[in-house]
Amino acid sequence: WAPDLSYADGRFHLVFTDVKRYGQTTVDGASGASMRDFHNYWVTADRIDGPWSDPVYLNSSGFDPALFHDDDGTSWLVNMLWDHRPGRRRFAGIVIQEIDLATGTLSGERRLIFEGTALGFTEGPHIYKRDGWYHLLVAEGGTERSHAVVMARSRSLFGPYDVHPDGPVLTALGTDRTTADGVPTLQRTGHGDLVETPGGETWMVYLCGRPLPHGDCCVLGRETAIQRMIWGEDGWLRTADGHATPESEVALPGPTNQTPRPASEHSDFATTTTLPEVFQWLRTPYPDRLFSLDVRPGHLRLFGRETIGSHFTQALVARRQQAFRYEAETLVDFTPRHFQQAAGLVCYYNSTKFHYLHITAGDDGHRQIQILSAIPRETGSSLLTQPVRIEPGPIALKVAVNYDTLRFAYRVSDAGEWTWLPDILDASILSDEATLPGMPNFTGTFVGMACQDLSGAGHPADFAHFRYTEFDEA
Structure with missing residues (x-):
């Protein structure tokens, strides 16, 4: 702190x-x-x-x-x-x-x-x-x-x-x-x-x-x-104005050498051998057990670890949400063998507040995509949407956030039309204020990639890129 x-x-x-x-x-x-x-x-x-x-x-x-x-x-x-x-x-x-x-x-x-x-x-x-x-x-x-x-x-x-x-x-x-x-x-x-x-x-x-x-x-x-x-x-x-209240805009005392932060960032894992500085991960100073940019060249490989709600070893690599309106997308190659393995795109505040679009396997072994949410404001603390069956191969995942609403989409490979899931989710729960009693409440929201293997086998997911685009406030 x-x-x-x-x-x-x-x-x-x-x-x-x-x-x-x-x-x-x-x-x-x-x-x-x-x-x-x-x-x-x-x-x-x-x-x-x-x-x-x-x-x-x-x-x-x-x-x-x-x-x-x-x-x-x-x-x-x-x-x-x-x-x-x-x-x-x-x-x-x-x-x-x-x-x-x-x-x-x-x-x-x-x-x-x-x-x-x-x-x-x-x-x-x-x-x-x-x-x-x-x-x-x-x-x-x-x-x-x-x-x-x-x-x-x-x-x-x-x-x-x-x-x-x-x-x-x-x-x-x-x-x-x-x-x-x-x-x-x-x-x-x-x-x-x-x-x-x-x-x-x-x-x-x-x-x-x-x-x-x-x-x-x-x-x-x-x-x-x-x-x-x-x-x-x-x-x-x-x-300076004597009012003791904050000003949303101030005039700086002189010219600055700082360029405006870009409205969009594209992290292509095929062009780097180190994780871009915009990304963070949870807890450990030794990330080799969580991810690698070397095992499969051109990809960020996440090794399946504990649950998305774990307080210990999570394979989660994410960047901060820095605007009220944004979109983020990634392309993931992941073939789960059973229901305990999952990987996907997550909007994450902490272990009690998140929306997670993930790929997993059904009882019949076929891949499926669904949303898992932790919602502290509701009597039921979680939401799991009905699964949608998807075909083999790389899958592109996308999230669109517009102030307090959030929607997920997917498409096969990295081209073609997006298929939007029908669920309109509450993005405001990813905030300091929507907190269970007694829990810390000042981390801010992240968006990024995650992978779980609750069997302990460490089954991996490979991400080709991560794109983040902000939009003007409307």
Whole structure:
């Protein structure tokens, strides 16, 4: 979670949280113990693009670590404090401890410097020093609609810290979710960090979400936004317009060298021996057991592993959904031997929320295609459509997403007309908001390729390409 990058003593420093257990309590509500495991680590590099050192363990007292490098040469680790005890505030405040940048060793007393405001859920701390003041920037309100950036300051690093007199520095709470034209606005804004340009301007980067125009679901997950800030004559930070609300568009301080992200991407596995950077896979840093670009040249081979809902070994390679309207397609060569083997095209949020168009085998041994969905909002947690028999050979699979609707299609080989399945599926369930109680809710939606073999034989599927095309919002 929440990596923090800083520069001191001629090196880059990155601290981050490795979450081992989250989203579970002994009983519902604050009356039960909430036992969770967060381990914080530190790595360094001479260059921002690495190579990075091996991780050094720091602590496990909470999450969202950050480093503050004071002008007296000392450096400090700050993080939120987690209180697991029954009846206590889970988010117990911000703690600080000195760190030796030569070894990563923590020393001295761990101090609680800020307990937070009435918004609660105090996390994501960053400290900045300006004109003799220590400014503490934190996230509060949780990652949903009440998310906010809150600032407090003190003449002493250890406090006490006085909260900004205007309230949150930035929040979307109480703002309209769409413009008059129906365009989604930035919501769920919080967890900010500051950067100063060479020209002396101050900008804040922060997390946000864009809900669907006709609902509250953020299928694109948590995104990153930027906004210009101004230090006032009273020494407090404010948005440039003074409104403390997010702006959907901002004017950058100068020309950029960045070209617009293309509206379509075609990954042809015949022209590469490494997986394109746009793709990700689940959990393991050792993907050789999940996929290969070498076994069958010209194809991405996925080895059938555990179920599409597994929390462990899944053969799933996917890229993020980055637009409300898009199409994706792939060509797969897969011959299942029995019903426990499947492969296909999946729209995936997590193990409890997905729509999966897959090829498998019926009891008669013939190939068939059908949709498996996990739908947390319905009484029945899953949907399995009636199978459609298909002939042998490579099959092209396609998905079309239009805001909150989703449809699948297929065709034999990679040419000819698409055959659309009749099912119109709810794409809004692939969102942070459509979450079962107690489950994490901030990953965002992916679309990609998957393969299962529940018999344990590792029966593979070969994918020739993957195409992703975005469309303008209508």
